Amino acid sequence: MGSVCSVSISTEDIAGRCCDCTAARANYICKLQENRVTLRTELQKLRELRNDVKRKVDVAERQQMKRLDQVQGWLSRVEAMETEVTQLIGDDAENIEEKRFCGSCYPKHCFSSYTLGKKVVRKLQQVAALMSDGRFEVVADVVPPAAVEEIPSGTTxxxxxxxxxxxRCLEEEHVGIIGLYGLGGVGKTTLLTQINNHFLETSHNFDVVIWVLVSKTPNLDEVQNAIWEKVGFCDDKWKSKSRHLKAKDIWKALSEKRFVMLLDDLWEQMDLLDVGIPLPDRQNKSKLIFTTRSLDLCGEMGAQKKIEVKSLAWKDSWDLFQKYVGEDTLNSDPEIPELAEIVARECCGLPLVIITIGRAMASKVTPQDWKHAIRVLQTSASKFPGMGDPVYPRLKYSYDSLPTKVVQSCFLYCSLFPEDVSIDKEDLIWKWICEGFLDESDDMVGAINQGFNIISTLIHACLLEEPLDNGYVKLHDVIRDMALWITGEMGEMKGKFLVQTRAGLTQAPEFVKWTTAERISLMDNQIEKLTGSxxxxxxxxxxxxxNRDLQMISNGFFQFMPNLRVLSLNDTKIVELPxxxxxxxxxxxxxxxxxxxxxxxxxIKNLVKLKRLELSNTSELSSIPRGLISSLSMLQIINLFSCGFHEPDGNESLVEELESLKYLIDLRITIVSASVFERFLSSRKLRSCTHEICLRIFKGSISLNVSSLENIKHLNSFAMKHCDTLIKFDWAETGKETVEYCNLNPRVKCFDSLETVTIFKCRMLKNLTWLIFAPNLKYLQITDCEQMEEVIGKGVEDGGNLSPFTNLAIVGLFFLPQLKSVYWNPLPFLYLRDISVFNCPKLKKLPLNSNSARERKVTIEGEEEWWNELEWEDEATLNTFLPNFQAT
Incomplete structure (x- = not known):
């Protein structure tokens, strides 16, 4: 027989363990009902926590963030747990409980209760674990930029x-750098756009495709920022780094990727290492493609492939030309189609020239017009530097076709402004007037209208562009180059323009270059001082x-400028004039x-011919010598809006001097006392020519009469700043200090010209209900008004069918702790672009519904907490504006 294994266990141990086990099992059964109730309660708590987490995730995802994987995993586990618990404590569990407590506790029922009770306890433990795991501090992260971002492009x-x-070159291993060169306007940027977007449509092995606009005067910091936005996190802290440290970061990031770098509009050699771009080669298999107007630059950049972007073939040229001339013109005379082919061939296949001349000829419906065009195009043999023969001489045809020498001079004047800058139309016209281009004689309004007519002529001739804001114009960079070529190379104009804008100058060009110049522009440089004569x-x-570093102009600088007509020092740090x-x-x-x-x-009293004096936003200006303004008898525009100047008498003497100006037609003024304001309002002359008013630092309680403001017919901009005492608006007919708006006719356009209203630190102001009478208001900003409760008060609701703010484009509401309402009903905002709200905790609803914007994109900026507590007209309204929210 085999050996026998003996195990000794005491009777007490066995009894104790059995009792423990029995007690535990009894608890599963006895506490089943209690645990089931607890589980149901804990499940509800888990659901509430799940909802809180999902709400945070939703807010983050509205801001284009991506939920964390651990958050998504937890939400999935909670969903599964919810299903399991619901099944566990459903009807079957109820039936078991009923039988047990009714005395039908047979062994099989006891076993079922024990099994269920054990599962309930286990689920309680699992729910508790999920509750613990769900306390997320962060639920989402910033989504990294897409590997390729689509760039808008027209038809090609x-x-x-x-x-x-x-x-094909991108697929060749030995080709790392590709240079695309060609004439301005030939389509290089369009081609580069096609290449970028094609990466979205085809499979490839690149990690990232980066597009950077370099332009003629490259800003390497901006180039680095554009690259880092694709491969890093380009916040203000990173932007403040030195160029060298930025380059190190970019180099490290790109060295770990296979990239395609697309550099558009390269005008001079760029040191890739200085920017931080690794040199593309066989090892890293990355690519760099750039566009330029210079074949030599392709060599300087080390391009293995130099590809010329050539002019269009004849068929494509003719198709494009016909598109812009139009069928009506081509069919207006039997001779024109044949003549049009000759004109189209003279365009040499350059898209910009084809479009420009095609548009110019679109209204030419006689054979004589076309024959004249052919003669001009064929006999213009002028050359232009660095761009090849076919471009500027043919572009110059649009310039030569301008109706008068005056219009040509006005066009060339536009080249004084930096590339791509928006030029204010009215300011441009006044410069033309003061230069003597426009015939003002005794009719200044007629001269201004003439200026607007010239701008329209230049826009229609495609020599100026009009951005979205029609108060400005722009000069296409190729057209601007053509204008500078005319002023720099063409006969009688040669040497008369000295233009070095955005050239990085720290000192003025040598004065020998100034001797023959009639117009000099050194805008947007870093010149620190001007000395000499x-x-x-x-x-x-x-x-x-x-020139934001310019602080000093030495005495003697203006000594030998007897014919100077226009001098602009806007946005410099000049402290005084010599x-x-x-x-x-x-x-x-x-x-x-x-x-x-x-x-x-x-x-300045000696400047007796001065017509326009701009002193706006001169907060440091402390004094204007008495009698100075009145001595400038030819003044027609004086701008003192948001000016720091004020005298102990509240500049009442200044009002008297302004009244003495015989030719004044445009006044923008800052007023610092109630008495001066009353004195100002009593002047019919000043009211008739005032366009902007700024009320600042008023002393004592005053009552502003709305009907008096109504008499300022041309009031375009109104501001109130630092008016801490009680400001009331009343209406003359009521005889009361507060406005009885319900007695007024809201259809009366009292402030028909008012476009801009700025209110800053007017602590006693409670509303701006009078704005219902400003139907053309475009810009509204209210800041730091402690008692402002509503923008337009509800007291006007009986005044008829109101629809204020129809033309409002931009509204800013900042630091308004009591503000509760902008308007009590949703409004149709036909032109609204931006709503900014900050620190307005009681503003719970905006006057919006799903139809308010009429499919326009409206950006709403504000704090996340404020946004999350906003009340909406309905779900459709929330869905309309949700995608455009930007957290501040």
Whole structure:
């Protein structure tokens, strides 16, 4: 027999363990009902936590963030747990409980209760674990940029073969850098756009495709920022790094990727290492494609492939030309189609030329017009530097076709402004007037209208562009180059323009270049001071705007500028003007706005021809010598809006001096006392020519009469700043201090010209209900008004069918702790673009519904907490505006 294994266990141990086991099992059964109730309660708590987490996730995802994987996993587990618990404590569990408590506790029922009780306890433990795991501090993260981002592009003509050639080069291992060169306007940017977007349509092995616009005067910091936005996190902290440290970060990120770098509009050699771009080679298999107008630059950049973007073939040229001339014109005379073919061939297949001349000829419906065009195009043999023969001489045809020398001069004047800058129409026209281009005689309004007519002529000739905001115009960079070529190379114009904008200048060009110049523009540089006495007998315009380091102009600088007519120092840090400004006796336009000017020299009295004086946003201006303004008897525009100047008498003497100006037609003024405001309102002359009013630092309680403001017919902009005491608006007919708006006719357009309203630190102001009478209001900003409760009060609801703010484009509401309402009903905002709200905790509803924006994209900016507590008209309204919310 085999050996016997003996195990000794005491009877007490067995009994104890059995009792424990029995007690535990009994608890499963006895506490089943209690545990089931507890499980149901805990499940509800888990659901509530799940809902809180999902709400945070939803808010984050509205801001284009991506939920964390651990959050998604937890939500999935909660969903599964919810299903399991529901099944566990459903009807079957209820039946078992009923039988047990009715005395039908047979062994099989006891066993079922025990099994169920054990599962319930286990689920309680699992729910508790899920509750613990669901306390997320962060639920989502910033979504990294897409590997390829689509770039908007119009229809293209005739680039297919060049595109195919470039794409084949991308597949060649030995080709790392590709240079696309060609004439301005030939379609290089369009081709590069096609290449970028094709990466979205086809499979490839690249990790990221990066598009960067370089432009003629490259800003390497902006180039680095554009790259880092694709491969890193480009916040303000990173932007403040030195270029060297940025380059190191970019180099490290790109070295770990297979990238395609697309650099558009390269004008000079760029050191890739200085930016941080690894040199594409066989090892990293990355690619760099750039566009330029210079074949030489392709060599300097080390391009293994230099591909010319050529002009269009004849068929494509003719198709494009016909499109812009139009069938009606081509069919207007039997001779025209044949003549049109000759004109189209003279365009040499350059898309920009085809479009420009095609548009110019679209209204030419006689054979004589077309024959004249052919003669001009064929006999224009002028050359232009660096761009090849076919471009500027043919583009110049649009310039030559302008109706008068005056219109041509006005066009060339536009080239004084930096590339891609938006030019204010009215400011441009006044410069033309002061230059003497426009015939003002005794009719200044007629001269201004003439200026607008010239702008329209230039837009229709495709020599100017009109952005979305029709108060501005832009000059296409190729057209601007053509204008500078005309002024720099063409006969009598040669040497008369000196234009070095955005050239990185820290000091002025040598004065020898100033001698023959009639117009000089050094805008947007870093010039720190102007010293010396340049001899400029013919200089009529000097533009120094946006030299933000310019603090000093030495005495004697203006000594030899007797014919200077336009001087602009806008957005510089000039503290004072030299006294020899008095030598510029021909000066008609002087712009000192947004400078640090502290006082005006008394010598300005000698500028008796001055027509326009700009002093807006000069917060440091402390004094204007008495009698100075009245001595400038030819002044027609004076801008003192948001100006720091104020005198102990509340500048009442200034009002008297302004009244003495015989030719004043445009006044923008800051008023700092109630008495001066009353004095101002009593002047019919000043009311009739005022366009902007800023009320600032009023002392004492006053009552502003709305009907008096109504008499300022041309009021375009109204501001109130630092008016801490009680400001009331009343209506003359009521005889009361508060407005009885319900007695008024809301259809009366009291402030028909008012477009901009700015309210800043008016602590006693409770509403701006009078704005119902400003139907053309476009910009509204209210900041730091402690008692502001509503923008338009509900007291006007009986005044008829109101629809204020129809033309409102931008509204800003900041630091308004009591603000509860903008308007009590949803409004149709036909032009609304942006709503910004910050620190307005009681504003729970905006006057919006799903039809308010009429399919326009309206950006709403504000704090997340405020946004989450907003009340909406309905679900459709929330869905309409939800995608455009931006957290501040």
């Amino acid at each position: 003509v005739g680039l297919e073969s060049t595109f195919d050639r470039v794409w 340049p001899t400029c007998p013919n200089l009529s315009t000097l533009l120094l705007d946006s 006294s020899d400004i008095s030598n510029s006796v021909s000066l008609q336009y002087l712009d000192l706005s947004s400078t640090n000017i502290k006082k005006l020299p008394v010598e």
